[in-house]
Amino acid sequence: MSEVATLPPVHAAAPDDGARIPRKSPWRLLSRPFALLPAAFLLLVLACAIGAPWIAPHDPFTPAIRHRLEAPGATYWLGTDDLGRDMLSRLIFGARTALLASFESVGIGLAAGVSLGLLAGYVGGWLDRLAMRLADVMQSIPAVLLALALIGVLGKGLGNAMLAVGLIFAVSFMRITRAVVLAEREQLYVDAARVLGLRPVAIMLRQILPNVSGPLIVQASISLGTALLIEAMLSFLGVGADSTQVSWGSMLETARQFQSEQPLLPMVPGLAITLTVLSFNLLGDSLRDALLPGGAAPARPVARKATPSAATTAADAETPTPADTLLELRQLSVRATVGGGEAELLSRVSLHLRRGEVLGLVGESGCGKSMTASAILGLLPRGAHIAGGSVRLGGTELVGLPEEALRHIRGRRIGMVFQDPNAALSPVHTIGTQLCDILRAHSRMSRAQALARAVELLDLVGVPDPARRLQDYPHQFSGGMAQRVVIAGALACEPELLIADEPTTALDVTIQAQVLDLLADLRRRLGMSVLLITHDLGVVADLCDRVAVMYAGQIVETGSVQDTLAAPRHPYTAALLDAMPRGRGDARLSTIAGRVPPAWAWPQGCRFHPRCAHARAACTQQPVALQEGVRCIRSDIQERAA
Numbered sequence: 279m280s281e282v283a284t285l286p287p288v289h290a291a292a293p294d295d296g297a298r299i300p301r302k303s304p305w306r307l308l309s310r311p312f313a314l315l316p317a318a319f320l321l322l323v324l325a326c327a328i329g330a331p332w333i334a335p336h337d338p339f340t341p342a343i344r345h346r347l348e349a350p351g352a353t354y355w356l357g358t359d360d361l362g363r364d365m366l367s368r369l370i371f372g373a374r375t376a377l378l379a380s381f382e383s384v385g386i387g388l389a390a391g392v393s394l395g396l397l398a399g400y401v402g403g404w405l406d407r408l409a410m411r412l413a414d415v416m417q418s419i420p421a422v423l424l425a426l427a428l429i430g431v432l433g434k435g436l437g438n439a440m441l442a443v444g445l446i447f448a449v450s451f452m453r454i455t456r457a458v459v460l461a462e463r464e465q466l467y468v469d470a471a472r473v474l475g476l477r478p479v480a481i482m483l484r485q486i487l488p489n490v491s492g493p494l495i496v497q498a499s500i501s502l503g504t505a506l507l508i509e510a511m512l513s514f515l516g517v518g519a520d521s522t523q524v525s526w527g528s529m530l531e532t533a534r535q536f537q538s539e540q541p542l543l544p545m546v547p548g549l550a551i552t553l554t555v556l557s558f559n560l561l562g563d564s565l566r567d568a569l570l571p572g573g574a575a576p577a578r579p580v581a582r583k584a585t586p587s588a589a590t591t592a593a594d595a596e597t598p599t600p601a602d603t604l605l606e607l608r609q610l611s612v613r614a615t616v617g618g619g620e621a622e623l624l625s626r627v628s629l630h631l632r633r634g635e636v637l638g639l640v641g642e643s644g645c646g647k648s649m650t651a652s653a654i655l656g657l658l659p660r661g662a663h664i665a666g667g668s669v670r671l672g673g674t675e676l677v678g679l680p681e682e683a684l685r686h687i688r689g690r691r692i693g694m695v696f697q698d699p700n701a702a703l704s705p706v707h708t709i710g711t712q713l714c715d716i717l718r719a720h721s722r723m724s725r726a727q728a729l730a731r732a733v734e735l736l737d738l739v740g741v742p743d744p745a746r747r748l749q750d751y752p753h754q755f756s757g758g759m760a761q762r763v764v765i766a767g768a769l770a771c772e773p774e775l776l777i778a779d780e781p782t783t784a785l786d787v788t789i790q791a792q793v794l795d796l797l798a799d800l801r802r803r804l805g806m807s808v809l810l811i812t813h814d815l816g817v818v819a820d821l822c823d824r825v826a827v828m829y830a831g832q833i834v835e836t837g838s839v840q841d842t843l844a845a846p847r848h849p850y851t852a853a854l855l856d857a858m859p860r861g862r863g864d865a866r867l868s869t870i871a872g873r874v875p876p877a878w879a880w881p882q883g884c885r886f887h888p889r890c891a892h893a894r895a896a897c898t899q900q901p902v903a904l905q906e907g908v909r910c911i912r913s914d915i916q917e918r919a920a
């Protein structure tokens with residue numbers, strides 16, 4: 279256990295290109311006069327609400343009939359009402375009622391809406407459908423009507439009224455939260471958190487919730503204005519604030535009656551309501567500009583209608599696995615519902631990985647490499663399921679293991695490095711927090727111990743000045759440095775197996791080599807097994823001991839890197855090799871004609887035959903079995919060519 283902690287840094291630091299993604303911060307508001315004005319006004323209202331008993335020049339409740347309906351003057355700056363009470367003092371106390379009622383309803387709305395939105399978005403299924411139907415029903419009822427109905431049931435009083443308004447608000451907070459959760463739960467950093475074994479509640483609250491804060495703050499600000507207006511309206515109607523409270527709404531109602539005697543009377547509460555609601559709305563607009571990214575989110579691809587996949591494959595020859603095998607996949611099949619039908623995404627995939635070995639899993643995009651990794655981790659996308667076969671990790675069968683047990687294996691025994699490091703890290707937490715979360719999810723460490731360990735891990739992966747960098751956010755790291763951080767996270771619990779899914783594809787070419795060197799060094803020093811997913815045979819040649827080539831959801835060739843790259847036996851492997859740049863002298867690279875078919879349209883017979891120059895009629899008829907590490911009835915052609 280101590281090996282990781284004591285190892286020296288293995289790699290020279292790459293230059294860090296610093297911050298790249300500007301973060302939206304509430305402080306941007308300071309540069310906007312349109313936001314400062316309403317904010318200042320609302321601060322004034324808040325100060326009045328809090329300090330009313332000390333600020334108000336007169337008692338707002340005790341009548342003084344001899345001063346009734348006085349015009350504004352030296353004693354009563356805003357005049358008096360029909361009972362001779364000071365309008366300014368009532369206005370100041372009214373701020374207290376207005377803000378309390380608004381905060382109460384928005385607080386209720388936030389608590390109920392955000393919890394339900396998180397659950398509906400994250401869990402999905404019937405809970406999501408139920409929540410959405412409920413939201414549709416609630417939104418079809420006007421807020422004031424619902425408040426009046428609840429007052430009818432629970433009795434008069436501002437508390438009941440604002441509870442009803444809060445429930446109405448909950449719907450919009452729920453919709454906003456759910457929409458953000460639906461988008462965020464597909465993000466790599468959420469997958470990364472699941473891979474690292476964080477609990478769903480922790481993922482919802484710590485990883486996803488902070489992303490909703492921007493839209494929620496904006497909506498809350500606008501809802502505060504609406505709530506204030508509803509409170510005033512209910513009090514105006516006489517079903518809101520009672521005689522022990524001063525409300526701008528009831529002040530307006532009184533003023534309405536005596537308007538002919540004192541025309542200025544309605545202006546006082548009227549202006550207070552208008553300006554406060556306007557300020558909330560203007561502040562909401564400015565917050566929207568300051569906190570929310572502009573433009574709509576890119577539309578997600580729509581699944582096409584599926585047809586059942588081609589005939590199942592012929593039985594592959596079973597090969598005995600070595601005694602020091604760490605990971606073994608046997609006849610692993612994954613199926614998924616796509617559009618209206620079922621497709622087989624992985625067909626009887628068998629491969630093994632020995633302790634301390636690096637296995638390259640190669641193939642073009644869409645061949646099933648990532649799906650294989652997801653199946654190993656028990657993190658298949660929605661709609662996909664394991665239809666057969668087994669995944670064994672050091673003697674433990676992972677297929678069918680309960681989620682709780684799988685969670686302990688992910689992160690602790692299997693680490694994962696994703697393609698895009700910036701997407702794999704939560705944008706709203708510092709690196710230190712993220713590494714500590716991983717460490718503390720799997721061991722009983724104090725925060726101080728976890729921080730110390732995080733420094734060691736960053737040092738191990740070659741991040742310079744690790745103690746200082748713990749305070750930085752992911753966007754403050756260059757791509758290469760961010761990938762080192764992701765690798766540090768994957769190594770946090772010293773896993774036996776590291777799965778690296780295209781770990782360098784998103785990086786600059788110069789940085790790619792550094793990250794690959796780091797992986798090679800770590801593997802050598804820590805003795806881990808690595809499953810390296812890549813489409814690049816050059817990377818396989820540099821880093822791997824053995825290779826498994828995938829095409830259309832099947833393994834088509836496996837063998838040692840040396841043998842496979844020197845003398846490929848499958849035409850697909852040969853074609854991948856031909857398409858590989860080998861140096862400056864290459865005038866033109868050959869490409870593989872056509873493209874990988876989608877999973878719902880795998881061809882009959884050999885799945886590569888429509889793109890294969892050596893295909894014969896026999897290749898199109900029967901599924902081809904994997905025999906002695908190759909799935910091709912014409913492998914002799916390649917051998918002869920070699």
Ligand SMILES: Nc1ncnc2c1ncn2[C@@H]1O[C@H](COP(=O)(O)OP(=O)(O)OP(=O)(O)O)[C@@H](O)[C@H]1O
Pocket residue numbers: 614615616623641642643644645646647648649650659660661662813875876877878
């Ligand atoms: N959620 C899903 N539902 C249905 N089919 C899917 C889903 N995700 C991927 N597929 C399909 O599964 C097949 C294998 O995809 P996979 O992502 O594993 O390929 P890959 O080789 O890893 O490609 P890449 O390098 O682009 O990630 C493809 O045909 C893909 O369209």
